[in-house]
Amino acid sequence: MSEIYKTDTLIAEDIDKYLEIHQHKTMLRFITCGSVDDGKSTLIGRLLFDSKMIFEDQLATLEADSKRSGTQGEEIDFALLVDGLAAEREQGITIDVAYRFFATEKRKFIVADTPGHEQYTRNMVTGASTADLAVILIDARKGVLTQTRRHSYLAHLVGIKNIVLAVNKMDLIDYDQGKYDAIVADYRAFAQSIGITEFTAIPISGLAGDNITTRSANTPWHDGPVLLEHLETVELNQTVEQDKPFRMAVQWVNRPNLDFRGFSGTIATGTVKVGDDVRVLPSGKTSRIARIVTMDGDLSEAVAGQAVTLCLADEIDCSRGQLLCAAQSPVEVADQFEATVIWMDEVEMTPGRAYWLKLGPQTVSATVAQPKYQVNVNTMEQLAAKTLDLNAIGVANITVDRDIPFAPYTDSRDLGGFILIDKMTNRTVGAGLIHFSLRRAQNIHRQATDISREHHAELKNQAPMVLWMTGLSGSGKSTIANLVEKKLARMNRHTFLLDGDNVRHGLNKDLGFTDADRVENIRRVGEVARLMTDAGLIVITAFISPFRSERDMVRGMMQPGEFIEVFVDTPLEEAEKRDVKGLYAKARAGELKNFTGIDSPYEPPEAPQIRIDTTKMSAEEAAELIVAKLIP
């Protein structure tokens, strides 16, 4: 507390001097994690209170709230100060990350108060992703719990190097050194098993204030730092980042006029000076730094963490998403990686489905393979997994649709940490930490052939395309597809009909009807259709293909304009009434699982090129309409 009073005096007596000191403070971002009753909110409340970040009116509100809904009787319930959402106050739990701010003489602090419950793991990871340090709280009466292990694992996973083990509620075990030492030894054994080599243990009491801001007389045996002292002096990640080679991803190309072309971004790692040689990735072109531009004047050098605009000596191609690197030590470029994936959405991950992968300013299309394993975050066991559910963490291979520059996550959070975005809902559904690129991506190159796809098409005297029929089972896709092919054949067009049932007898006979298998089914058919268009054919497909994202994935595989989506629109009641193959009856009887329309969804196309309403026209009329549109 003494330091804070000292500050007060300085503010009152020499404000200019105070501002001068405050201006040169550094900033530490940390998270606090612990389970419901470990006293996390009380600790933060105490830090805010002791550093005078709680004002009188807030205190008045707090006192009133404490009496109404607090858990501390007549005492102030600091937890109410940090639980900000109505739902949180009602349930007495922390759901989302809350950011709090306080400052001491040496540093400014941003605390992310993260929830402890397993079902809010994604929120804890959000808070941890920007933190330099984690305070892991333990209730001294309970010792190392499952939650302690999970929180430590997650903090270590997202790359937090500084771990503080705060053994709280020491007052409730009479400041017993023996018990404290046993807890620390217990934690050390666990920490080492997951790769945490160092941590700082501190015996504290959030409620009584022991070893928070001042050394407690109750723990004379503690020779380590007190909490605040440690937070004020621990080395910052930022200075570590400066020692690495220079890397900056281009966020925005700054072009106010024809004479100025600058590349704006935040330096991820390293230092850059005017005159340095740089390489642009993935193109590999090189140039030299001509200027480091800021509104406060040009700089001669800039460091990791600064937002700058760089001008190059040469007019080389460079746009958003490209990476500027030190020319002598560029990063790797690849399109396949192994990564740890943290799933964050209520809808489980679908292996093989295309998601947007956002790595800094680069956004590419990506698929996640079936996980190699999932980690049980409570026991650290590796489990076999077909997919990843909400809050699940696993290791899987990722394939993206073009080469991207990256760095392993352990080298750089900016260049190795990505998010996955659902293409339909636009939600952030997952996060990934890149381990390394896969060899096969580096060693398989495309073989150039002399007879081009244009040549193939010319020989057949036609424009290749894929006519993609989608609709419910029994909607009439196969019947119409067959008629269309017959008509085209009569017109001397070279066609091929890929039918869902036929493909499942051969190429895809290893696949079932789960969501993941349906995605793989469509992916393979898409690849086959693409090869056929390369051969110059008009491909007609008849697959239920229930998911928009997979149809979009196939569209993305084809040359622009060669994918024609035909929606064979038959209402469920009508298809079920026809029930040509007797499948709906079986599905209703529960004998067929995952049947589209019954217990598996169908997502109709939003803007199909051709829509066939089978309740209004016959199969013959439908086929005529399609052919007329294709060959005007």
Place this chain on the structure above:
Amino acid sequence: MTQTNLTHLQRLEAEAMHIMREVVAQAENPVMLYSVGKDSACMLHLAKKAFYPSPPPFPLLHVDTTWKFKAMYAMRETAARDAGMQLLVHQNPDALRQGINPFDHGGLHTDMWKTEGLKQALDLHGFDAAFGGARRDEEKSRAKERIFSFRTASHRWDPKSQRPELWRNYNAHKTKGESMRVFPLSNWTELDIWQYIHLENIEIVPLYYAAARPTVERDGMLLMVDDDRFPLRDGEEPVMRSVRFRTLGCYPLTGAVESEAKTLPEIIQEMLLTTTSERQGRAIDHDQAASMEKKKQEGYF
């Protein structure tokens, strides 16, 4: 190699610039909400830095209530002109027609002029991303809001389904009609704002500095009689007091504090030694503990 420890203000500045550049690169039609207050002044200054030597590539939008201080209207025009930016002003035509005012209509005043007015303006121009100067240290529900805060087509905020926001990797994907509110000053505190204004010599509305102003004391607040629309109650007589404002809004809703602070260091000194939080000067939050969360769900900034 010598290491440069960036100061907390340098890091906050870089973070805000990074956020603004992400929005401009990802959004189709961004706008910066400009309320003429100190946070807006700070945000505008950061925008100039983020895009220098280009002017910020978006317009400023002032959602006007017609009840701001006169000094704020004067400041608004010069700030936009100096930044080389277009200034859009929106006044809710329904509120204008019905003569909604803070004296007679209570909560309806904020709802119609600000919440509805903002929604109208965003819809009218089809903005898909709007910068706001809100900070997480202002209020409890703000402390839990993401930097990129997603809104439905009807502008609603759902605190229970916020997108996870990792590293500096911001997801601005959205479907047509949906929008983002983006808060580049999320991690700044009131002290950071003042210190930055001081260091960077950013021009702010003179109302932040103490001066003799005509005021009346009403319901425990000192209100400034800024124009003759202020209905004086029986026995009320404007008194010249040396006051300043810690926060600026509609003049009949904004409480002044008695002060002699005429320079920025003096303001900061007063702020640091004061014992009440900044929002206390605003009538809007006093209703109930969760009032801001509720207003935000309905579309208030």
